[in-house]
Amino acid sequence: MRIAADHVRVSAPATAGNLGPGFDSLGMALGVRDELEVRAIASREIEMEIVGEGEATLPRDESHLVVQAIRAALDHVGASQTGLAIRATNRIPHGRGLGSSAAAVVAGITAARAMIAEPEALDRAEALRLATVFEGHPDNAAPAIYGGATVAWTSSDGPLAAALEVGDQIETAVLVPGATLPTKEARAVLPAQVPHTHAAFNAGRSALLVHALAGRPELLFPATEDKLHQGYRADVLGPATSLLRALRERGLAAVISGAGPSVLVLGSGLEEAGLGSGMPEELQGVGDSAWRCIHTVGRVAGATGEPVGV
Structure with a gap:
């Protein structure tokens, strides 16, 4: 798999898991989003700029969740690794139950999808499987990927999700x-x-x-x-x-x-x-x-x- 785009723009929403009774299964995307700009660079270095939430505390190296998710997604499809220059604009509050870590992971996977020549190799179902490896359960990753409200579950085939109908008045x-x-x-x-x-x-x-x-x-x-x-x-x-x-x-x-x-x-x-x-x-x-x-x-x-x- 080759990298076809060396500069991509990504956004991912905040999410609420559980929605009350749907513990570790129901979730919903919320109207605040993190944004990324990712460039592939010739070296293996990480250049990261962070604006907003976490700008004083988050790492700016390979340990950052976005970088880990990009690396894992590129490895998953057999694409070559590359240096990364990333600008992250973080609007989702951290540590407050709004899925900030799921958004970071999903944003990284989505960035890899936008970079590769065959994006269907990282479709939503595959993205959910990869994100759940990081998150441990899929209830936040699912609405971050699918949008709207979702129900997620785990089977012998791994994590799965389905979009739920949500009325216009909700x-x-x-x-x-x-x-x-x-x-x-x-x-x-x-x-x-x-x-x-x-x-x-x-x-x-x-x-x-x-x-x-x-x-x-x-x-x-x-x-x-x-x-x-x-x-x-x-x-x-x-x-x-x-x-x-x-x-x-x-x-x-x-x-x-x-x-x-x-x-x-x-x-x-x-x-x-x-x-x-x-x-x-x-x-x-x-x-x-x-x-x-x-x-x-x-x-x-x-x-x-x-x-x-x-």
Whole structure:
């Protein structure tokens, strides 16, 4: 496999995993994106510029997730490795349950796809398999690749995903705190076993959520109830627990976004409910935290990549 384009531009969306009851299976793309420009250079060096999230802390060498993902994807299709000059514009908040690592991995794979002569060798199904090697589970990688809302699962053939129908009236608002929460810490508090009744409860609510997303926003509140993970994580989620409770007391379909501590609201008319993009005044100080809202209307596209100047 040869590299056909030496300069590509890529973007990948933030994602919310779980969506309440769909633990490690349901996910949705959100309306904030990271962007990359990648150039193949003659040496084996890495030249990396980072703007935005992580610009003071992320590595600028082979250990960066984007570089690792590009390398893995090129190896997967038998393409030659090359030096890389990368400019990363990071808008997805890090450590807040918005799939920033999945976006980085998917962006790297998408960059490799845009560079090679036969991009079909890295189609969406193959990209999901590669991304899951990095992520460990596919619930964030799937919507980052496919866009919209997805259900992902693992079979004997590896990770698979399917796009879900989402009604035009379904909106999202994700509320982002200043504090972070490492995913490992959020997972560490989950029990190894749960009651059968809780598992049955979540199975029913997950099925209802798929139906509600397809155009029944009035069902989103009961459809987003959960007994498998949010309650167990309450003590480590900090202000997110208070905000989640406050929003649901208002009848809004609020869930923890991924492992948290961001809070996702699904519904319609969210701007009228005070959840437009910006700093919703009435929510400031809930849980002793400042909250920034990202409001999205309409389906968010998955990762995109194209050669530059062709």
